[in-house]
Structure formats: C-alpha cells, structure tokens
Amino acid sequence: MITVQVPEVVVLRLPLYVRALTQLADDGIEVVSSQQLGRRLQMTPAQIRKDLSYFGRFGKQGRGYKVEFLMRELGQILGLDRRWNTCLVGVGRLGRAIINYPGFAPEGFNILAALDSDLTQINTPVGDHLIVQPMGNLGAEIRRHEIVIAIVAVPAAQTQTVIDELVKSDIKGILNYAPVAPQVPMNVVLRNIDPVLSLQSMTYYLRDMLEGES
Amino acid sequence: MITVQVPEVVVLRLPLYVRALTQLADDGIEVVSSQQLGRRLQMTPAQIRKDLSYFGRFGKQGRGYKVEFLMRELGQILGLDRRWNTCLVGVGRLGRAIINYPGFAPEGFNILAALDSDLTQINTPVGDHLIVQPMGNLGAEIRRHEIVIAIVAVPAAQTQTVIDELVKSDIKGILNYAPVAPQVPMNVVLRNIDPVLSLQSMTYYLRDMLEGES
DNA sequence: TAATGTGAAAACCTTCACAGCT
DNA sequence: AGCTGTGAAGGTTTTCACATTA
Structure with missing residues (x-):
C-alpha cells in the first residue's frame, strides 16, 4: 500500500470511530461491519471503509x-x-471549569500545571491537586513536566501574547478557548473551541426556518 | 445572479469574517481588500471573494x-x-460556567431560562438573574420566552433524552456540550462542542512531531 | 492603477460498484 | 453469502487568471 497523505477530514473523523468502537466494546459487541458503524455514526459505510483504508487493512471480508x-x-x-x-x-x-471537567484525564490528557498572570491567584489551589503558578514559571513547568499541549483560557486580548510565550517554550499543541484566531507557526497544532462561532453559523439556517414569524 | 445553494463551509466561515470586520471597524479602518482580510485570517483572497460572491456584490473594484x-x-x-x-x-x-460566560449576550444570544433534572438544584439561583427550573417546565419556558436555541450541558448518558424532549418542544437549534453525537431530525440544527475530540485529532499530528523522543 | 467578481481549471473528498477474500 | 478494500466516477471546494470597473 502506497501511503498517500491522509486528508485532514479523515483524521478529524478517526476519534469518532474510536469513540463508537469503545461503546460497542463496552456493550460486549466483538465484530462490527462498516454498515453497522455507519448507521450509528450517520455516515455511509463506503466513507468509513475508505477512511480506514488510508491506514491499513483492518477488516475481514465477509465478516x-x-x-x-x-x-x-x-x-x-x-x-x-x-x-x-x-x-x-x-x-x-x-x-476552573476546564480543570474540573472530568472528561480529559480518562482519555489520557493530564493537566499537570496551571498558570495565570493574575497575581492574586498565584499560589492558590485549583482543581484538586494543583497550585496556580505565575506566568514566569511557564517554560520551567513545561520542561519539568514534559508538557506537550497547552489549554489556553485567557481573555481574548491576552491570547496571542500567551500563545507566543507557549510557542517560545516549545509547546507542540494548543487548545484555545478564546474567541480569536491566533497565529502559530506551522509546526504547532492549534485547535479552537468557540461556541459563539458555532451559534453564529447556526443562525444562518434558523433565520430561513423562522421566516414569516412575528 | 442565480442563487446557488451556499456550501456549508462557506456559512461556517462567515462568522469569522464578521468578527475580523468588527475588529477592523473598532480600529477605525474603513475600507479593506480581500488581500488584507486574507492576511488577517490566514486565507487566500480568492476564497474570501468567492465566499462573498455567494451572497452578493459587496465590494468596489479597485478599492x-x-x-x-x-x-x-x-x-x-x-x-x-x-x-x-x-x-x-x-x-x-x-x-454554570456557560451561564457565566460573558461572551454570549453581547453577540445577541440571551439565556432566558435554566433547567435541570436534579431536584436539589430546583429553585436555586444561577447566573445573576435566573432560577433553576425543573425539566417539567421545559415546554412552558420555551414557549413563554420564545426560545429558539437550547444549550445542552448534561451528562452524556442523559443527552439524547434531553434532546428528544427539546425537539418535541419545537426547539430549532441545539448547542451540545456532551461528548456524544446526538440524533436530531433534519429540521433541527445541531452543533457540538467537544474539546476531547479536538485533542484526539491533534495528537495524530503531534505523534509524528515527537517521533524519536524518549 | 488596483482590486473585485467570476467562469474555468485544479484539487480535494465522497460515493459507487465490484473484484476478491473468508 | 457477505463484507472488505479500492480504482474510478461523481461531486464539491479551492484556486487561478483575467475581463471589468471605479
């Protein structure tokens, strides 16, 4: 199999497959067809098979x-x-909501340090086992804990500055919660979580739906 | 201009344009080219022009x-x-983090009711002007406040049930925060916020980057 | 001159359809 | 018999390149 560059959309779907498979395994199901998986995920069996084919041959024909x-x-x-x-x-x-969110750790994403620029926060406890560090400790903490990914939840105005510091400290991935589109070098992977953006594109479709209302 | 069905990707980008334009306006900039906008948003000028052309002719040639x-x-x-x-x-x-998030109201998304199935929460205050309602009030609250969009932040296991109730109460849009892919009828617009999914596709690229580490 | 708006080309992604394996 | 893996077809999205206009 000649390895073609995997399309980004395919990579974005893989976690969905993993999640569905985890559920199936929990339900004690041992074998699944692309058809069954497709029904569960609302996608065509062909797409699932094609997606998987970028990475190898995982199935058994007829089974x-x-x-x-x-x-x-x-x-x-x-x-x-x-x-x-x-x-x-x-x-x-x-x-604080992020650090208390119980969904990260079970998936292997461990928050090992918490930092803030607000001096009144420094040295206060956060989550159930962390102490807030000053931003000056950023590089040291990243190295000490071999931190690869940063979760950024600072005000929009400070986001780019913080992200520049993270990049300087050699961070590899950033999950940004601020409603801005920060710039990062090509070798850093950035993902944005932006509920307002989601709502604002949703309303395009709702507008039509509500046409003719009072 | 014959109106072609607007691609969904284009709709997803429009809020980005609005946001960038808002910033430009705040900075006192009165005119912008697709080139300048493209630099700011990290996209090609051609894409911006093409996207806009789905909706009309908004620019002035040469300017x-x-x-x-x-x-x-x-x-x-x-x-x-x-x-x-x-x-x-x-x-x-x-x-609670969502209700206290100050980013929704300024964009016109007003949270007018808060509901929960946990009986110990009912009638307690939340945010700075809401009282938690029992789920039984869902339909009544939606009608009373002419609610169009629901923000769902319940445990994964309850999400589909809650969403089914919302659909029955004639909700038009749902912003779901649980790490599941709920089913909704075609006439309901669903958006999911799922940080774990974002991280899990990010790591695909980080893995390669870190190859050869200890 | 400078930048839009847009057909046409290119790139990309999804679906089809079937050979081939179990 | 049933389902995978995959070239090829079909569809969609992006980019190109240029006629057009302020």
Missing part, C-alpha cells in the same frame, strides 16, 4: 471489523495509547 | 470593501441583527 482490534489500532494511529501532559493557562471561571 | 457595510450585510445574512433567545439545560459545573 467486518473486530471491535477491540480496530479500536486499538486507531487509538495507536491517533496517539491515544499514551498519556499527553498538558498545562492550563488562565484559571478564571472558564479555566 | 475593496467598506468595513462597516460588509459587516452589517454579513451580520444580516447570518441573522446576527436580532436577538436569539436561548435556554440552558443542565446547571452542573459546566452549565
């Missing part, structure tokens, strides 16, 4: 895919078979 | 686009020139 096996293979491809050390920058209301 | 004008036009196309009444379902830690 389908072994759930556990495929789950593990995809997990490995995505790098979910290891822990990812992360830090949180910004411990305001949003940052 | 560019009038910032205020384009901003208003796009705002109108997206339905951002009105208020959108929303409710929050689920007032746990995440729900």
Whole structure:
C-alpha cells in the first residue's frame, strides 16, 4: 500500500470511530461491519471503509471489523495509547471549569500545571491537586513536566501574547478557548473551541426556518 | 445572479469574517481588500471573494470593501441583527460556567431560562438573574420566552433524552456540550462542542512531531 | 492603477460498484 | 453469502487568471 497523505477530514473523523468502537466494546459487541458503524455514526459505510483504508487493512471480508482490534489500532494511529501532559493557562471561571471537567484525564490528557498572570491567584489551589503558578514559571513547568499541549483560557486580548510565550517554550499543541484566531507557526497544532462561532453559523439556517414569524 | 445553494463551509466561515470586520471597524479602518482580510485570517483572497460572491456584490473594484457595510450585510445574512433567545439545560459545573460566560449576550444570544433534572438544584439561583427550573417546565419556558436555541450541558448518558424532549418542544437549534453525537431530525440544527475530540485529532499530528523522543 | 467578481481549471473528498477474500 | 478494500466516477471546494470597473 502506497501511503498517500491522509486528508485532514479523515483524521478529524478517526476519534469518532474510536469513540463508537469503545461503546460497542463496552456493550460486549466483538465484530462490527462498516454498515453497522455507519448507521450509528450517520455516515455511509463506503466513507468509513475508505477512511480506514488510508491506514491499513483492518477488516475481514465477509465478516467486518473486530471491535477491540480496530479500536486499538486507531487509538495507536491517533496517539491515544499514551498519556499527553498538558498545562492550563488562565484559571478564571472558564479555566476552573476546564480543570474540573472530568472528561480529559480518562482519555489520557493530564493537566499537570496551571498558570495565570493574575497575581492574586498565584499560589492558590485549583482543581484538586494543583497550585496556580505565575506566568514566569511557564517554560520551567513545561520542561519539568514534559508538557506537550497547552489549554489556553485567557481573555481574548491576552491570547496571542500567551500563545507566543507557549510557542517560545516549545509547546507542540494548543487548545484555545478564546474567541480569536491566533497565529502559530506551522509546526504547532492549534485547535479552537468557540461556541459563539458555532451559534453564529447556526443562525444562518434558523433565520430561513423562522421566516414569516412575528 | 442565480442563487446557488451556499456550501456549508462557506456559512461556517462567515462568522469569522464578521468578527475580523468588527475588529477592523473598532480600529477605525474603513475600507479593506480581500488581500488584507486574507492576511488577517490566514486565507487566500480568492476564497474570501468567492465566499462573498455567494451572497452578493459587496465590494468596489479597485478599492475593496467598506468595513462597516460588509459587516452589517454579513451580520444580516447570518441573522446576527436580532436577538436569539436561548435556554440552558443542565446547571452542573459546566452549565454554570456557560451561564457565566460573558461572551454570549453581547453577540445577541440571551439565556432566558435554566433547567435541570436534579431536584436539589430546583429553585436555586444561577447566573445573576435566573432560577433553576425543573425539566417539567421545559415546554412552558420555551414557549413563554420564545426560545429558539437550547444549550445542552448534561451528562452524556442523559443527552439524547434531553434532546428528544427539546425537539418535541419545537426547539430549532441545539448547542451540545456532551461528548456524544446526538440524533436530531433534519429540521433541527445541531452543533457540538467537544474539546476531547479536538485533542484526539491533534495528537495524530503531534505523534509524528515527537517521533524519536524518549 | 488596483482590486473585485467570476467562469474555468485544479484539487480535494465522497460515493459507487465490484473484484476478491473468508 | 457477505463484507472488505479500492480504482474510478461523481461531486464539491479551492484556486487561478483575467475581463471589468471605479
């Protein structure tokens, strides 16, 4: 199999497959066809098979895919078979909600440090085992804990500055919660979480739906 | 101009344009070219022009686009020139962070009701002017406040049930924060906010970057 | 001159359809 | 018999390149 550059959309769908497979495994299902998986995920069986084919041949013709096996293979491809050390920058209301969100750790994303520029926050506890550090400690903390990913929850106005500092400290991935589109060098992976943007594109479709209302 | 069905990707980008234009307007800039806008948003000028051309002819050849004008036009196309009444379902830690997030109201998304199924939460205050309602009040609250969009922040296991109730109560749009892919009828617009999914696709690229590490 | 708006070309992504394997 | 893996077809999105206009 000649390895073609994997389309980004395909990579974005892999975690969905892993999640569905995890559920199937929890339900004790051992084998699944692209058809069944497609029904569950609302996608065509062909797309699932094509997506998987970018990475290898995981199925058995006439049978389908072994759930556990495929789950593990995809997990490995995505790098979910290891822990990812992360830090949180910004411990305001949003940052605190993030650190208390119980969904990260079980998936291997461990928040090992929390930082903030607000001096009144420094040395206060946050989450159930962290102490807020001053921003000056950023580089040191990243090196000390071998942190690869930063979760950024600072005000929009400070976001680019914080991200520049993270990049200087050699961070590899950034999950940004501020409603801005920060600039990062090509070798840093950036993802934005922006509920307002989601709502603002949603309303385009709602507008038509509500046409003729009072 | 024959109106072609607007690609969804284009609709997803419009809010980005509106946001960039708002910033430009705040900076006192009156005219912008697709080139300048493209530099700011990291996209090609051609894409911006093509996107805009789905909706009309907003620019002046040789000059560019009038910032205020384009901003208003796009705002109108997206339905951002009105208020959108929303409710929050689920007032746990995440729900509380959402209700206190100061980014929704200024963009016209007003949370007018908060509901939860946890009986110990009912009638307690949340945010700075809401009282938690029991789920039984859902339909009544939606009608009373003319709520169009629901923000759902309940545990994964309850999400589909809650969303089914919302659909029955004739909700038009749903912003879901649970790490599941709920089913909704075609006439309901669903958006998911899922930071773990973002991280899990990010790691695909980080894995390669870190190859050869200890 | 400078930048838009847009057909046409190129690139990209999804779906089809079927050979081939179990 | 049933389902995968995959070239090829079909569809969609992006980019090109230039006629047009202020």
